[in-house]
Amino acid sequence: NxxxxxxxxxxxxxxxxxxxxxxxxxxxxxxxxxxxxxxxxxxxxxxxxxxxxxxxxxxxxxxxxxxxxxxxxxxxxxxxxxxxxxxxxxxxxxxxxxxxxxxxxxxxxxxxxxxxxxxxRGARLPELAWTRITHFLFFEMNHIGYVVLGLILINLGVIFYVIHWLRDYLKQINRYIGIALFVTGFIVMSGAIVIYSYSSSYSEGVQIQREVQVRNQPTMDAEIIQTGYEGFRYIIDMKSSGDSEGWYYVRMSNGSRGWIETNHLKIL
CATH class of the missing domain: 1.25.40.10 (Tetratricopeptide repeat domain)
Structure with a gap:
């Protein structure tokens, strides 16, 4: 039932x-x-x-x-x-x-x-695939874990590369494995660091009011872009919001962007 x-x-x-x-x-x-x-x-x-x-x-x-x-x-x-x-x-x-x-x-x-x-209550909003990916990268991804993984791969790559100098057996294979591990580790580590640095400018908020207007400028008389409903989750651009006291610049799950008053959201 x-x-x-x-x-x-x-x-x-x-x-x-x-x-x-x-x-x-x-x-x-x-x-x-x-x-x-x-x-x-x-x-x-x-x-x-x-x-x-x-x-x-x-x-x-x-x-x-x-x-x-x-x-x-x-x-x-x-x-x-x-x-x-x-x-x-x-x-x-x-x-x-x-x-x-x-x-x-x-x-x-x-x-x-x-x-x-x-x-x-009808409070649903289509979620874009890119929004789901962004949410994972910014708020769910274990950035430190990926940095550690990258360092491990880099060290394994160095070990395999050194082995190819010391042993003739499978010399070329060890060389290629070493290079592949080193490059993969560097990409994973640097990618995690870049994502962490970029995500530090963003927060996630939950709407706690029944109905809120999302506007194209941080003023009450600005054009309404969309209506937000209780329970909606937003990605908040804290850097862009910094110069507009009492307002957050947000991205909605359907990709829409706009301004919403700060007292309507609780930041996770």
């Missing part, structure tokens, strides 16, 4: 299970959890159980503001936002929670639910 809407039985069952699974999970991270943080977390969990969603989010945000983050923390914030029918904000929190191994599966399930509900 399909879900019946934000206040339907499907949502209630889903959220009930999510709360049971997460609301009393200790704030788990690689660093020790201060007792004061754990106590605050438990206090805000009680607010969540009492359906005091707005105050629980304010409380959780205060923990994040103190410099402490965890998967259960963001997951519970997403649950509270979902119960408030603020699905764009919930999507933001679940995307943050997905970065933590201990709650990744639960966060992905929650994201599937939120995206389904947003889709029921």
């Amino acid at each position: 399909s879900l019946t809407g934000i206040y339907g039985n499907g949502l209630k069952a889903f959220l009930f299970l999510m709360v049971l699974c997460t609301v009393w999970i200790p704030v788990a991270t690689a660093q020790p959890v201060p007792n004061s943080i754990q106590q605050q977390f438990n206090d805000y969990n009680e607010l969540l159980e009492q359906n005091n969603f707005s105050d629980s989010i304010v409380g959780y945000e205060s923990i994040v503001g103190s410099g402490f983050e965890s998967g259960p923390l963001y997951l519970n914030m997403g649950i509270a936002a979902t119960r408030m029918d603020s699905l764009g904000l919930a999507k933001y929190y679940y995307l943050k929670a997905r970065n933590f191994d201990e709650v990744r599966l639960a966060a992905n399930d929650a994201l599937d639910f939120v995206n389904y509900e947003l889709g029921r």
